[in-house]
Amino acid sequence: MTVLDLCEFLKPGKVPCWTDQKSLLGPTRLYFGRRHQLVKSIPLKGHAEAVCAVDAVYQSDEPDLNLLIASAASDSTVRIWSRHGSEAKCIEILQFGNGFVMDVCLSFLPGSNVPILACGGDDCKIHLFIQQNGQFQKTLILPGHEDWIRGIEWAVCGEDLFLASCAQDCLIRIWKVCTKSKQLPETEDDSIRLKENIFTVKDTDTTYAVTLESVLAGHENWVYAVHWQPSFSRDGSMQQPMRILSASMDKTVIIWEPDKESGVWLEQVRVGEVGGNTLGFFDCQFSPDGSMIIAHAFHGALHLWKQATVNKKEWTPEVVISGHFNSVEDVKWDPEGEFIISVGSDQTTRLFAPWKRKQEAEVTWHEIARPQVHGYDMRCLAMIGRFQFVSGADEKVLRVFRAPKNFIENFSNITGIPQSSDLPEGATVYGHGYEIFCVACNNSNTVIASACKASKKEHAAIILWSTTSWKKLQSLPFHNLTVTQLAFSPNDKFLLAVSRDRNWSLWRKQDSSESGPVFSCCAYTDKNTAVHSRIIWSCDWTPDSKYFITGSRDKKVIIWGQCDLSVTTEGNMLDSIKPCSTVLDAGDSVTAVGISRVLTPHGRYIVAVGLENGKIILYTWKQSGQEPALADWTTCAEMDNSQSHALAVKRLCWRHHAGRAGHNDLNSSEWLQLASCGADHCVKIFNINRFAL
Known part of the structure; x- marks a missing residue:
């Protein structure tokens, strides 16, 4: 079984192009037409309940x-x-x-x-x-x-x-x-x-x-x-x-x-x-x-067997794509951008990596490890360095996993990337009082921030943990309802939180020479200053730590900041953090946002927005003046139905640097890669031509 690219790559100077490089298992759509030509599908509407068979x-x-x-x-x-x-x-x-x-x-x-x-x-x-x-x-x-x-x-x-x-x-x-x-003639005997x-x-x-x-x-x-x-x-x-x-x-x-x-x-x-x-x-x-048979297993995996050329009675298993069999809740790139890890409501954590066979030029993505099979639905994860991650689930605790030696060896053999590590296999457990909802790790891999489901302020506190001792560092109470996403700024000076209570909070790290808490709240929105009128589902930072973005169920996407957050002097930032962009109406409930760490050749930020209807829209943005009215949003590309998720987009995650995983691109600065996951059980990886933006 092969997964074909749905579009051609566009060269510089042409309209930006989305390429669904790999869709790692999920619902199948049928289109009529020649290869590389998709014909508009015809929906057949009439059944009042779920369709279970068609011929x-x-x-x-x-x-x-x-x-x-x-x-x-x-x-x-x-x-x-x-x-x-x-x-x-x-x-x-x-x-x-x-x-x-x-x-x-x-x-x-x-x-x-x-x-x-x-x-x-x-x-x-x-x-x-x-x-x-x-x-x-x-x-x-x-x-x-x-x-x-x-x-x-x-x-x-x-x-x-x-x-x-x-x-x-x-x-x-x-x-x-x-x-x-x-029919055979009737016999007169008793046969x-x-x-x-x-x-x-x-x-x-x-x-x-x-x-x-x-x-x-x-x-x-x-x-x-x-x-x-x-x-x-x-x-x-x-x-x-x-x-x-x-x-x-x-x-x-x-x-x-x-x-x-x-x-x-x-x-x-x-x-x-x-x-x-x-x-x-x-x-x-x-x-x-x-000569081949394929079977679909209960847990969502595909199994492929091939008939031997000599002994026709002998069938051997072959490599095949696999993936989640329930909603995929979170996805992250490893810091080097060579593989992705995803977690889902199917109670598994899965690792996907590109595989380039020596005899073939095409790079294909495969599930090469399942580092966690759980008894609870998985909700979130964060990478702690390259071969260590922390995951959160409905069991109310966070678990930290380190890659065993045999995985490092297998990963090196499959991807062709040499590795040297003697990491032991192990897991550390620490937790909250309720089901874990979101987790994030700072870029220096020293602090973990996590939050759980909450209907009261005392349960909605953010907890900070040390990645060296795995002890609790600090509790950050502010929000009244579940914190839906956490994000550290790239320079590690700030922690951003967004919540079901329709507000965001910004926490600033104190210098090591200062006494008092590790992080303190320096800015926030409330019922008087809030712009969003519904749940804020997602947030992210620009690569220079100057601005942050929020996306909400109210269909709005907003970029916030001041002149330069990274060089803020001592004092109250409460009144200085304001919208730096016009309010972007995405057309549907915004469930995920992500900003690339690589800018366009013209110095514009690249913003991906995921919607509840499964679509992903690509924008570029750059503040063109001191007044918000002068801010500049540009729509670059919108995913069509053949490439969209069938249900809500749960998370968007950009590869940290330019290039394509598994490829030796002659001009690596040309391509960016974006990973997405959705409630339709799919993990998708897109190639985006940076010079076409």
Whole structure:
């Protein structure tokens, strides 16, 4: 499986271009069109509940003329859609009362162009519908399974039509559909004959028979998916051999074939997982030539196996992309910009790195480590140097992890970057009274700041921790509700906090020669000075520590500061921190903001804004005068639907310096990289042409 770039890189002088370099697992979108040409998708709206299955067949040799689509949803209906060119509409609704259809599959009756629809669901029966006079009519009900039917699929073999079904009874059943005239003649003795289910199609006046061909027993748990192997004949038409792939919750995937002599279906190949915390496989597929199989596991991972060239019975696992299977809450680059770490509500921490194979020029990203598998949903993380990080979860404590020696060695082998470290494996635990919500580390890796969920002021205090002793340094009470994000200034002189209470607070570090607290509050907003009218979700600093940015649910993005925060003299800064930009209306709730540490060639700040609708917009900004009205926002690029997150953007994180991880760019200053994560389970990495901004 490969993940293709969705756009070309644009050269200097052209309009800025977003390139979704890698989308590390998540929902799949289908677009029609040639390679590198995305055609506008057609949404099919009508179901009242979640759609769980969809299938389609072309009713003409010209694909753009007529496409017949069937979809099943948890609203107990199956909808039939017809697409003609760029228009699609619902032509029929099949009602199933209080039942649920788990899977649907369309095909055509043998020797005709009459569509046949198979539906399998929670009544343990297969319902066959035949389209006659423009309407689908229920023709047969095939009993046999003893539990919910999870998967069904048609296959054409010669002049016959076969249907494979699988269910939670751990069995696979194969059915054969053919014209009545092709059935074996009835015998006069007492030999066993298969039961025939007969039906006649009025439009063609043809009689068909459906018989149970075989029952496959081999799985020890629910069978979730069954698929026939596709193949192509010499003339380009599609034919399907008698070969079946099945996936089960027993952690195995099986290839079935009929014996050449007896015709009895037998298990030919079994692959899967042994041990671990996986709960089995949801789905599986053959590659077009049948030389590879891929399976989708319960915890979101993809598993790939390839057939050996010599011994056809031998299948070996291959490298494949993987990722989170729930909302990704936070993502961070390592200080050197060679890998990223993400945490999610799937209770895991995952490390992704680029891998450049010696024989291939393309750099691909892969999950190379899962340093933390937790019992609580993960919420946030911060890097403490290159091979140490701190993570926060709903368990109310922070955990600090250091990379073990074997990881350092594996990382070096995969990325080709030499490393020397004798770090031991270890973890340190410290915490709050409630679920951890955000954490940040200063740039000198000496202080950790953290905050937890809070509905009262006493619980909303920020806590500072030492990274040498892991002891509590200070508590910073100010906010009345949960602090949503923390950010140290690049020069480590300030700590910024934003909160659900719609305000921000700025804390200044005291000189080591001074007595008193490590940090003291030097500026803040309140109900009289606040600009944001809703929750402030995110914040960040400009690389020179002069300004900071806030983004809120009220759709506003604002840059704050004074002439130069980094050279502030002693005294009260309360009245000197004001908006330095005009209020930017992002068009939707702002859930994430990030400022690049590298400026444009013209000296402008590069700002990425993530929205609740999944979009990411790129701006540049530079203060063009002392008055806020003269501030200058410029929109550079907006991610299109094919590259957007499907749900809210949770975090944006720029690579600390120019260049692309895993690449030996001749001109590294040309490219910037931005990592994003979202509630759609995705982690995305974008290449951005700096000279096009």
